[in-house]
Amino acid sequence: MEPLWEIGDNADMDSPPLTIVTGATRGIGAAVTRRLLAQGWTVYGCYLRNRRAADAFAADVADLPGQFVPVKANVAKEADLILLVESAVHEHGGPIRGLVLNAASGVLRPLAEQTRKHWDWTMDINAWGAIHLAQLARPHMADGSSIVGLSSPGAVRAIPDYGSVGVSKAAIEAAMRQLAFEWGPAGIRVNTVRAGLVPTDALNHFPDRDALEAETRARTPLGRLVEPDDVAAAVAFLLGDDARAITGTTLVVDGGAAILS
Numbered sequence: 602m603e604p605l606w607e608i609g610d611n612a613d614m615d616s617p618p619l620t621i622v623t624g625a626t627r628g629i630g631a632a633v634t635r636r637l638l639a640q641g642w643t644v645y646g647c648y649l650r651n652r653r654a655a656d657a658f659a660a661d662v663a664d665l666p667g668q669f670v671p672v673k674a675n676v677a678k679e680a681d682l683i684l685l686v687e688s689a690v691h692e693h694g695g696p697i698r699g700l701v702l703n704a705a706s707g708v709l710r711p712l713a714e715q716t717r718k719h720w721d722w723t724m725d726i727n728a729w730g731a732i733h734l735a736q737l738a739r740p741h742m743a744d745g746s747s748i749v750g751l752s753s754p755g756a757v758r759a760i761p762d763y764g765s766v767g768v769s770k771a772a773i774e775a776a777m778r779q780l781a782f783e784w785g786p787a788g789i790r791v792n793t794v795r796a797g798l799v800p801t802d803a804l805n806h807f808p809d810r811d812a813l814e815a816e817t818r819a820r821t822p823l824g825r826l827v828e829p830d831d832v833a834a835a836v837a838f839l840l841g842d843d844a845r846a847i848t849g850t851t852l853v854v855d856g857g858a859a860i861l862s
């Protein structure tokens with residue numbers, strides 16, 4: 602694989618590029634992190650509380666060319682976000698070339714039944730946590746940096762029990778578009794990857810995972826579910842210099858599932 606950090610106008614050849622990935626140790630975030638490490642990036646990756654998974658993932662990627670630094674940080678807590686950014690920048694030396702806003706959570710029940718607590722939980726993690734991390738990282742990002750947010754079909758479609766999670770995903774897509782407008786003049790690109798159904802632990806929270814996967818597979822033109830590395834490939838593309846003219850857009854990675862009415 603081509604090392605991404607050899608291309609780009611402002612590449613600092615003395616140190617590999619620095620990326621922060623949230624929710625980096627399981628599911629899609631782990632696939633993204635693995636790809637970036639394979640390409641030689643340094644990745645500061647946060648997780649919420651699953652230390653065992655974080656340790657196992659760190660051991661698993663230890664032989665890859667890039668350096669992985671796991672950080673226990675809740676994206677809903679400002680102090681944790683500051684610690685994440687400051688430790689990455691000071692230990693690595695910065696600047697931050699990539700930021701992947703992947704961590705998400707949520708309360709799966711109809712929106713009509715959700716409480717203020719459910720709303721705050723979901724929006725604090727999925728929307729404000731991501732936006733605030735981007736705000737904190739911005740002073741450490743220079744021309745050529747790239748931010749990618751993770752979204753889902755719930756941003757644009759109604760999904761049973763998806764409640765406020767879909768609203769938070771619509772917020773991420775809008776926020777990435779807005780930041781692309783605001784930070785484009787500084788050479789910072791901001792995009793979203795909207796993934797279809799991906800078999801990760803997150804699906805265990807849905808009432809009938811098997812039926813959900815079967816139904817999705819049946820209506821997906823490519824005839825299979827999207828795997829975490831399919832999504833990671835799109836994220837890595839948007840982070841890299843081959844996507845240098847792409848900003849403010851949402852890239853759909855769903856095997857074509859959304860094209861049917």
Ligand SMILES: NC(=O)c1ccc[n+]([C@@H]2O[C@H](COP(=O)([O-])OP(=O)(O)OC[C@H]3O[C@@H](n4cnc5c(N)ncnc54)[C@H](OP(=O)(O)O)[C@@H]3O)[C@@H](O)[C@H]2O)c1
Nearest residue numbers: 624628629648649650651675676704705753798799801803
């Ligand atoms: N799976 C899908 O079908 C699908 C489809 C479209 C979009 N997406 C999006 O893709 C992203 C990743 O989804 P996934 O399925 O890979 O999720 P996942 O397997 O459940 O992994 C979630 C990761 O995020 C971390 N996390 C959760 N809350 C956090 C918080 N408050 N602060 C810091 N880290 C936190 C978790 O840490 P711990 O390990 O400590 O719990 C874990 O590493 C999400 O934005 C999701 O909405 C997923």
